Amino acid sequence: MSIVVDIVLFTLLGATGFALLKVRNLFAVVMLAGIYSLLSAGLFTAMDAVDVAFTEAAVGAGISTVLFLGALALAGHHENRPGHTPLLPLVVVVVTGGALVYGTMDMPGFGHPENPVHHHVADHYLEESYDEIGIPNVVTSVLASYRGYDTMGETTVVFAAAVGVLLLLSGARRSGSRASPQGKGGGR
Amino acid sequence: MREEVVVRVGAKILVPFIIMFALYVHFHGDYSPGGGFQAGVILAAAFVLLALVYGLEAVQRVLPPWFTRMCAALGVLIFAGVGVVTMLLGHNYLGYNALAPDPTHPEHGQHYGILLVELGVLVTVFGVMVTVFYLFAGRGRENS
Amino acid sequence: MSLDLFVSHYNYWVVIFLMMVGFYILISRGNLIKKIVGLNVFQTAVFMLYISMGKISGGTPPILVDPKGEGKGHGGAETVGEAAAEIVYSNPLPHVLILTAIVVGIATTSVGLALAVRIKEAYGTMEEDEINRIEAETEAGE
Numbered sequence: 017m018s019i020v021v022d023i024v025l026f027t028l029l030g031a032t033g034f035a036l037l038k039v040r041n042l043f044a045v046v047m048l049a050g051i052y053s054l055l056s057a058g059l060f061t062a063m064d065a066v067d068v069a070f071t072e073a074a075v076g077a078g079i080s081t082v083l084f085l086g087a088l089a090l091a092g093h094h095e096n097r098p099g100h101t102p103l104l105p106l107v108v109v110v111v112t113g114g115a116l117v118y119g120t121m122d123m124p125g126f127g128h129p130e131n132p133v134h135h136h137v138a139d140h141y142l143e144e145s146y147d148e149i150g151i152p153n154v155v156t157s158v159l160a161s162y163r164g165y166d167t168m169g170e171t172t173v174v175f176a177a178a179v180g181v182l183l184l185l186s187g188a189r190r191s192g193s194r195a196s197p198q199g200k201g202g203g204r
Numbered sequence: 205m206r207e208e209v210v211v212r213v214g215a216k217i218l219v220p221f222i223i224m225f226a227l228y229v230h231f232h233g234d235y236s237p238g239g240g241f242q243a244g245v246i247l248a249a250a251f252v253l254l255a256l257v258y259g260l261e262a263v264q265r266v267l268p269p270w271f272t273r274m275c276a277a278l279g280v281l282i283f284a285g286v287g288v289v290t291m292l293l294g295h296n297y298l299g300y301n302a303l304a305p306d307p308t309h310p311e312h313g314q315h316y317g318i319l320l321v322e323l324g325v326l327v328t329v330f331g332v333m334v335t336v337f338y339l340f341a342g343r344g345r346e347n348s
Numbered sequence: 349m350s351l352d353l354f355v356s357h358y359n360y361w362v363v364i365f366l367m368m369v370g371f372y373i374l375i376s377r378g379n380l381i382k383k384i385v386g387l388n389v390f391q392t393a394v395f396m397l398y399i400s401m402g403k404i405s406g407g408t409p410p411i412l413v414d415p416k417g418e419g420k421g422h423g424g425a426e427t428v429g430e431a432a433a434e435i436v437y438s439n440p441l442p443h444v445l446i447l448t449a450i451v452v453g454i455a456t457t458s459v460g461l462a463l464a465v466r467i468k469e470a471y472g473t474m475e476e477d478e479i480n481r482i483e484a485e486t487e488a489g490e
Binding site: 022026030034065067095152166 | 352355356357358359360361362364365366367368369370371372373375376377378379381382384385386388389392395396399400401402403404405407408409410411412413436437438439440441442443444446447448449450451452453454455456457458459461462463464465466468469474475478
Binding site: 066067069070071074075078079082083086087090147148149150151152153155156157159160161164165167168171172174175177178181182185186 | 229233234235236237238239241242245246248249252256273276277279280283284287297298300311312314315317318321322324325328329331332333335336337339340341343344
């Protein structure tokens, strides 16, 4: 049953991805990206990653759409027709995709309990974490305790990103500086 | 959206529940899906909703930009501070066992440690999301 | 080659298709916002690859059911405790990695969008080829 849900959701995702390619109105693109995020959140739920689904639904479909719309309001939503023929990118993409598909042939099948990913540390987390940490949600205990350094690094990255946006967008806006030598140094 | 009565009243009713839900997600994160990251984003979404409906100025009166910037830094400080505190107590950096009130049950310290660290994550993510939203939404208004 | 291989690898192949869609948007479109959307599509595809690898068929989310084994203590609830011992949990490790990656992803996306907005303000356009043309003209003028 769950494999059917998987396949349906993946097919819908593929269709959304294709639509993203074709649509040139950037508002529609942003909305499709929101749909894409929401579908992938559904897929994460079907694959038991409830925490991840939660985050993806809140971040990808919520905040991210708002930020994209904010950027579009500032930057305009018209996309030009691509000038050159898309042949070279297509070749690059097909070759890369073919190599990756060839690589998956050696991957263990989806969902088998004997796959190498599920051993080493994962066993330890599932069996020992309640005695060592004492909370039922294994994801939280791994996130905050076993991999606390990792999470601290991620928090710092998020903070650094905010500093970057602050530096980029909090300065006074220059108007009419287009193509003038001063305009090039607009970052200051 | 100044005249849309339904949207304005609806947003006003929803926002306390969104904030409540964010706090639930945060403090119940040990037992159910959730935690600091999700709670921070949901909390930020409450204020984004207010800003979309009532305008940026109204929200910035409640939640000034300097406060959200401070939040973004404060969360990292809380997280790193927990590590320093455990180190001062004679354990490893981020070794939460040091925080146990009763040394015979060191695993109880993990609860406090995780709660504090997740609080740091919540504060940072909330601060960062609202700061970034303010910057995008407020850009281009300062001249007008 | 059989239906078996298809079912057990369908996930990976669709993930690769989505990755390549994102990659194609990234390299073939000139608009900066569209490029960032493409990058996001690529990123989400990578998340799906990780989560696919963490899934165990018939597994449940990695939130321990009855971790203390309390079910055995109460009369009549013995089966609950026994059932809990046989529950298969999906692998929590990819979930943790991706959980943090999503939030970092939105943070970096916002930096990218901020850069795009600044470029639009400086050049009056977000199209790559027009920016190149303006740059070339400025250099020729100097």
